[in-house]
Amino acid sequence: MAPPGSRRWAYVRVMAGTILGGVLGFYVMHRVETSYKAMMEERLRRYEAQMLKRAKDAQNLQDEAERKDQAQLLPDA
Template sequence: MAPPGSRRWAYVRIMADTILGGGLGFYVMHRIETSYKVRREERLRRYEAHLLTKEKEAQQLQDEGCREDQAQLLSDS
């Protein structure tokens, strides 16, 4: 059987390792979450910019179509 001081030291090491491991695990997960949120927000910004570009292109095509229709009506008159 191990001496009492050795057993006490083993318990201290186990508790310290558990606390430090928990702290390290929390830090790592926090870093992963924040980096994920930053990447997600960046993807959302790019997607919104893409949608705005598509909307502007659609509006320009619609405006050109209206102008061509007006030009056609004026030339027929």
């Protein structure tokens, strides 16, 4: 059987490793989450800009079609 001092040292190493591993894991997950959040915010900004552009393009097409319809209804005198 191992001497009592080495058993105590083993317990200390296990507890220290558990605590340090938990801290390291928390830090890594925190960094992953913050970088993911920043990436998703940028992606959302690009998506919203694209949707606004599509809406403007659709409105321009609709306005152009209405102008053509009115031009056909009201011939030049």
